[in-house]
Amino acid sequence: MNRFAGYRSPLPGTQPNHLHPQYVSSIKRAPGKPLVPIPYTLSEVTGPSFGGESVVAKASDLTQGHAGEPLGERIVVSGRVLDEDNRPIASTLVEIWQANAAGRYLHEVDQHRAPLDPSFTGCGRTVTDAEGCYRFVTIRPGAYPWRNHYNSWRPAHIHFSLFGPAFATRLVTQMYFPGDPLLPFDPIFNCTADEQARNRLISIFDWEATLPEHALGYTFDIILRGRDATPMGE
Amino acid sequence: MSLQATTSQTVGPFFKIGFEWLYRDNLIGEDASGERVTIQGRVFDGDGLPVPDAILEIWQANAHGKYDHPEDTQEKPLDPGFKGYGRVPTTPEGMFRFATIKPGPVPGPNGKEQAPHLVVSVFMRGLLKRLVTRMYFPADPRNASDQILNLVEPARRSTLIAKTTAGGPGILEWNVVLQGPEETVFFDLGL
Numbered sequence: 001m002n003r004f005a006g007y008r009s010p011l012p013g014t015q016p017n018h019l020h021p022q023y024v025s026s027i028k029r030a031p032g033k034p035l036v037p038i039p040y041t042l043s044e045v046t047g048p049s050f051g052g053e054s055v056v057a058k059a060s061d062l063t064q065g066h067a068g069e070p071l072g073e074r075i076v077v078s079g080r081v082l083d084e085d086n087r088p089i090a091s092t093l094v095e096i097w098q099a100n101a102a103g104r105y106l107h108e109v110d111q112h113r114a115p116l117d118p119s120f121t122g123c124g125r126t127v128t129d130a131e132g133c134y135r136f137v138t139i140r141p142g143a144y145p146w147r148n149h150y151n152s153w154r155p156a157h158i159h160f161s162l163f164g165p166a167f168a169t170r171l172v173t174q175m176y177f178p179g180d181p182l183l184p185f186d187p188i189f190n191c192t193a194d195e196q197a198r199n200r201l202i203s204i205f206d207w208e209a210t211l212p213e214h215a216l217g218y219t220f221d222i223i224l225r226g227r228d229a230t231p232m233g234e
Numbered sequence: 235m236s237l238q239a240t241t242s243q244t245v246g247p248f249f250k251i252g253f254e255w256l257y258r259d260n261l262i263g264e265d266a267s268g269e270r271v272t273i274q275g276r277v278f279d280g281d282g283l284p285v286p287d288a289i290l291e292i293w294q295a296n297a298h299g300k301y302d303h304p305e306d307t308q309e310k311p312l313d314p315g316f317k318g319y320g321r322v323p324t325t326p327e328g329m330f331r332f333a334t335i336k337p338g339p340v341p342g343p344n345g346k347e348q349a350p351h352l353v354v355s356v357f358m359r360g361l362l363k364r365l366v367t368r369m370y371f372p373a374d375p376r377n378a379s380d381q382i383l384n385l386v387e388p389a390r391r392s393t394l395i396a397k398t399t400a401g402g403p404g405i406l407e408w409n410v411v412l413q414g415p416e417e418t419v420f421f422d423l424g425l
Contacts, residue, residue, distance in 0.1 A: 002343040003341070003343060004343060008239075010424070011238060014239070014241060015239070015241055016242060016243075016362035017362070018361065018363065023244075023360070023362065025244075025360030026360045026361070026362060027280070028412070028413065029279050029285070029358060029359075029361055029413075030412070030413075031412060031420050032412075032413040032417055034422075035422035036386055036419055037421070037422040038385055038423070039343040039381075040343065041340070041341070041343055042305070042306060042341055042342075043293070043301075043340060043348070043353045043368075044423060045305055046293070046301040046306055048293060048302075048319035050256075082237060084236055084238065085236065086236075095252045095256075096252060097249065097251040099248075105251060106251060107248045107250060107251055109247050110247075110248060121251070123252045123255070159246065159248075159252060161245075166303075166305075167355070170291070170355055170364065171240060172242060172243065172245050172357060173240050173241060174244075188243060188244060188362070191362045197241050200238075200240065200241065201240070223237045223238060223240045224239060224240070225239045225424075226236075
């Protein structure tokens with residue numbers, strides 16, 4: 001018997017494979033050999049934590065900290081971080097990064113001929129509260145072209161990075177917006193075979209979270225892997 | 235009620251914007267105890283070309299073999315100068331380098347000690363979900379009986395063990411190779 005309880009594996013099709021040829025960059029970067037299954041050990045059921053002291057409150061408002069107001073449609077993105085048993089994951093770091101309203105990243109590699117915004121950097125971070133809730137204020141990112149295939153455009157998205165309680169629960173994903181006409185054409189969004197699973201990456205317009213005269217609200221809940229109930233055999 | 239884990243997506247080419255504030259290529263805090271090592275290497279793609287936009291995250295125990303985490307209930311001391319987390323992007327030449335200490339051994343699934351190792355997540359554009367691997371230390375007699383290393387076919391185990399360099403005993407080389415005959419062993423953790 002393994003003395004360490006592991007984390008649950010996904011249902012078939014609910015996570016991408018490493019190789020997804022429609023996403024051309026995966027062809028030379030996905031591993032060619034099968035992954036080697038291993039039992040969980042103390043190394044995988046532990047992991048780093050970043051308490052609230054490492055993240056200042058203003059880091060969750062991407063519209064602040066510059067000389068002026070960023071251009072674009074101001075939005076509030078909030079949600080809960082839960083595990084697969086619907087339990088809140090408190091005090092976990094959430095990092096986001098995104099393009100500006102014109103679809104341009106503040107990054108030296110981004111050569112898209114769209115303007116940078118001197119009032120927008122596009123990075124934020126926060127730590128979930130006791131109920132697993134997080135909240136960011138930002139602007140809606142723009143779509144942008146990329147060189148995956150002819151006339152390829154990324155739908156508007158915000159990158160999310162989460163740690164959860166263990167090395168095993170680390171997750172990086174992307175949040176999309178409802179009704180984006182680019183979603184059916186995007187090989188990254190569509191890398192996940194299960195339609196319901198990929199549609200859960202689309203945030204929900206949230207009237208309750210919308211701030212009158214100020215910002216539209218979107219809700220995006222994030223589910224991290226649940227724990228195996230009992231230590232499993234090897 | 236059972237929910238399903240959120241689908242992974244690639245970090246893409248612009249992760250620096252969100253990750254840079256926590257870049258950490260020196261895991262050694264003030265007064266951390268243990269044998270100091272610098273680990274350097276490169277990440278190579280399926281064409282053998284260096285990957286300039288990868289990022290590694292490292293997690294490891296301290297020199298006593300204790301993780302700074304509530305699930306590590308071993309009666310071993312925590313080291314206030316050592317947290318065990320590193321985050322290291324590759325350079326335009328596909329290189330990475332970080333300084334740390336050699337961890338002590340931690341228990342394995344059967345209760346027997348594992349050989350000292352780092353666990354490593356690899357992220358990059360083109361990877362729709364992270365890759366998970368381990369780095370072990372050269373010439374450590376405990377490698378031969380390590381339960382995880384022994385799950386790997388013998389010919390591929392060397393991809394998980396750093397090599398000594400001409401730079402001295404404290405400088406180790408370890409590469410991450412994504413494809414081909416020298417492909418690094420990546421582990422299936424059910425991601």
